[in-house]
Amino acid sequence: MSTPLPIAPLVCWSCHERTIGTHFCSSCGKIQQVPEHSDYFAMFDLPRKLWVDMGMLEQKFLQLSWKLHPDNFTNATPEERAISLRRSSELNDAHRTLRDPVARVEYLLAIEGARVEGKNKQQAPPELLEEVFELNESLDELREAKASGGDTAALKQSLGTAEKNFQGKLAEVDSELQGVAKEWDKAMDAKADAAARKGVMAQLNELLNRRSYVRNLVVNVQKELA
Amino acid sequence: MGRIVGIDLGTTNSLVAYVDAQTAQPKCIPGPLGRTLCPSVVSLDADGSIIVGEPAQRRLLTQPERSIYSVKRLMGRGPADVQAELKLFPFRVDPSSQNIIRVQLGEKIFAPPEISSFILRELKNWAEAYFGETVDRAVITVPAYFNDAQRQATKDAGKLAGLEVLRLVNEPTAAALAYGLHEKQRGTVAVYDLGGGTFDISVLKLISTNEGDIFQVLSTNGDTHLGGDDIDHLLQAFVHEQILQKDQIDFSPHGELAQELRKELIVVKHKLSETDKVLLRFALPNGRVFEHEFTRGSFEALIRPVVDRTMAPVRQALEDAQLSPKQIDEVVLVGGTTRTPVIRRTVEEYFGRKPHTELNPDEVVALGAAVQANILDRGVENMLLLDVTPLSLGIETYGGAVAKIIPRNSTIPASAQELYTTGVDNQTGIEVHVLQGERELAKDCRSLARFTLRIPPAPAGMPRVEVKFLIDANGILQVAARDVRTEQEHSIEVQPSYGLNDADIERMLEESIEYAEQDFAERQLIEARTDSESILAATAKAMANRRAAELSEPERMKIEQGVAVLKEAVVGSDYKLIRRRVDELNHATEHLAEILMNTAVQTALEGKKLAEV
Numbered sequence: 001m002s003t004p005l006p007i008a009p010l011v012c013w014s015c016h017e018r019t020i021g022t023h024f025c026s027s028c029g030k031i032q033q034v035p036e037h038s039d040y041f042a043m044f045d046l047p048r049k050l051w052v053d054m055g056m057l058e059q060k061f062l063q064l065s066w067k068l069h070p071d072n073f074t075n076a077t078p079e080e081r082a083i084s085l086r087r088s089s090e091l092n093d094a095h096r097t098l099r100d101p102v103a104r105v106e107y108l109l110a111i112e113g114a115r116v117e118g119k120n121k122q123q124a125p126p127e128l129l130e131e132v133f134e135l136n137e138s139l140d141e142l143r144e145a146k147a148s149g150g151d152t153a154a155l156k157q158s159l160g161t162a163e164k165n166f167q168g169k170l171a172e173v174d175s176e177l178q179g180v181a182k183e184w185d186k187a188m189d190a191k192a193d194a195a196a197r198k199g200v201m202a203q204l205n206e207l208l209n210r211r212s213y214v215r216n217l218v219v220n221v222q223k224e225l226a
Numbered sequence: 227m228g229r230i231v232g233i234d235l236g237t238t239n240s241l242v243a244y245v246d247a248q249t250a251q252p253k254c255i256p257g258p259l260g261r262t263l264c265p266s267v268v269s270l271d272a273d274g275s276i277i278v279g280e281p282a283q284r285r286l287l288t289q290p291e292r293s294i295y296s297v298k299r300l301m302g303r304g305p306a307d308v309q310a311e312l313k314l315f316p317f318r319v320d321p322s323s324q325n326i327i328r329v330q331l332g333e334k335i336f337a338p339p340e341i342s343s344f345i346l347r348e349l350k351n352w353a354e355a356y357f358g359e360t361v362d363r364a365v366i367t368v369p370a371y372f373n374d375a376q377r378q379a380t381k382d383a384g385k386l387a388g389l390e391v392l393r394l395v396n397e398p399t400a401a402a403l404a405y406g407l408h409e410k411q412r413g414t415v416a417v418y419d420l421g422g423g424t425f426d427i428s429v430l431k432l433i434s435t436n437e438g439d440i441f442q443v444l445s446t447n448g449d450t451h452l453g454g455d456d457i458d459h460l461l462q463a464f465v466h467e468q469i470l471q472k473d474q475i476d477f478s479p480h481g482e483l484a485q486e487l488r489k490e491l492i493v494v495k496h497k498l499s500e501t502d503k504v505l506l507r508f509a510l511p512n513g514r515v516f517e518h519e520f521t522r523g524s525f526e527a528l529i530r531p532v533v534d535r536t537m538a539p540v541r542q543a544l545e546d547a548q549l550s551p552k553q554i555d556e557v558v559l560v561g562g563t564t565r566t567p568v569i570r571r572t573v574e575e576y577f578g579r580k581p582h583t584e585l586n587p588d589e590v591v592a593l594g595a596a597v598q599a600n601i602l603d604r605g606v607e608n609m610l611l612l613d614v615t616p617l618s619l620g621i622e623t624y625g626g627a628v629a630k631i632i633p634r635n636s637t638i639p640a641s642a643q644e645l646y647t648t649g650v651d652n653q654t655g656i657e658v659h660v661l662q663g664e665r666e667l668a669k670d671c672r673s674l675a676r677f678t679l680r681i682p683p684a685p686a687g688m689p690r691v692e693v694k695f696l697i698d699a700n701g702i703l704q705v706a707a708r709d710v711r712t713e714q715e716h717s718i719e720v721q722p723s724y725g726l727n728d729a730d731i732e733r734m735l736e737e738s739i740e741y742a743e744q745d746f747a748e749r750q751l752i753e754a755r756t757d758s759e760s761i762l763a764a765t766a767k768a769m770a771n772r773r774a775a776e777l778s779e780p781e782r783m784k785i786e787q788g789v790a791v792l793k794e795a796v797v798g799s800d801y802k803l804i805r806r807r808v809d810e811l812n813h814a815t816e817h818l819a820e821i822l823m824n825t826a827v828q829t830a831l832e833g834k835k836l837a838e839v
Binding site: 062063066070075089090093 | 392393433435437438440442601602603605610611612633636637638639640641642696697698699
């Protein structure tokens, strides 16, 4: 990793000829560094849209794996080995991110500069405030009962119900997220202006924050119930 | 460059294999005793030499304090990790062990990678003797569930054995490669690998593409301290208890008696895979003979806990692969412990199909390692292996929590970037703690490394350092840091939490020369030079004989020329060239030898006659 890697999007680092190949030099065939300003979508020749054809993604992933995997470069120069390691790790990172619908939205917002995490992750969205308050109380009671060796059966049951309730909310957020994702794709197809796109991204961002909040709640409850 | 081999460095046995160029099939290489299994046992002889394999295994009984087995259990572990094992294994851990365990053999202290390197060197010697060529590169297999430190320790062992470790391959994946080549299977495959000391379950997808076959690992899980050893311990504990009650004899696990009993119980265990009843008879020091009849039923009840412990990882691996047992097309059994009928039955019941056992479960991992070695040597031609990291990689955050940055079962190589900045003015360092594991708190995860990012003094929040965490194709972590504003690479001194540092390895490499036999090529060169010295001397002497005059002129010229080119070759270090020239000179001097022979015979006869007269 310490090998310095020259970054040259259009000129091959090895033969110094101009190259039109994205992965391999069109002139000498050596593996090429990822061009600057590339992103996971570009890596798979995908537009920055949120609906992804999974079959295509998998196929492309396997094709690129054949070419970029370090197994191809055991007997190559240290530079080529380092580039292959970096390229194939980026390919795997991209594949891992894009195949997960939530990670995909996170990533899109990040590269669009529109991902703003909630100022306070502990802060409940206003519409959930009351239920969260109750949930936290039940959780406290359960912890106390556990500590003092008291009866936990009833508490566990009510928490179980609460968990299902929040699971339902998580599903709601996910379906909302899907809906807004479709809007994003429409805006992209319609070549909507920056302001319109920004509006959709703000909604996506808000939903991601809500999702992570609700998900944390569910995980916490599951931990106490386990 | 020398030959490349695949090595299965097992808890109980180790093997070395290669791919035969003619048949394109992998093959295990036999040792001097004709067997392909090399017991993973090392013993230090009184004269300071190292004994490996079957001879060392015999010494477990005669010199237990100079011998060690199952050292794989100690690889990449700290003293606190192995307290439970120490009650069961006769390891003599050096009390001054700190981050890494050191064990005592006789009067010497070794780190586990050194001991493993002796086993690897033995296998290297087997292969070199078999090929008649140097072996300098290897693919070594590790349990899929090995963490970073355990992998690094294995890589270190390879280096200490004089091998360039081209790749660490996960054992179940290697087995899948061997089976894939053998059976041309397609679809989803579950590999259940229960060896001497480790358990792995891997779920793979075998995909045919235009370019060739892809072996894609979807998920993996396991337990790096679960295997046949644990079955032995259950048997031992049971018998120790019986003997304690009936005869009031307490077995110290360090005693020769305990080793003898262990050996007997392993025989009982193996027999119970074939028959329904085995009678154990064991002579006690009080003159009595302990007798107990094991039935398969009682044996299976006794080892049930081990069988059950394998099933939680199996369920987790399937859940992570998002598959149900029914969706698995093929099940493969690997590892000697899967010969146990109750294990075969349990796996068959769970998946609802008969598992594959066609390939020898002891050899299949080594065969797969040879296949991968061949791929690496020749480049990806028609097979590609995509493996995953078994454990999530995380970094410690505020309050001792762990932020996961690379989730488990991510295809490797995989990476993640984290941006760091300072919290106070002129802060010059940021502590980074890297962990591996699934738990939420740093204290419950495996510490991999700690390091300090060095920051030039600046107002708080100004510095921006990006740290890149990369898990390479071996499953080993690499860390690099870069100043985002200046684009400068930071160098990071990563101190492994449980492993040898570079200085340790340097020192051990130096010491290893003490134990190592000479390098193969060096050995060959010395032998070839010795041979040439004797033929040159013999030729010179023969040519000085008056009867050499009987040679024809072309014959004489040929010999003189042969002598000249051999003398030239001896100066160099190409042992093959020297050998060829020796052969040529031998050939050229055949007639000369004949003439002298006749002379000798005649002289002898004449002498006899003279004496008789």
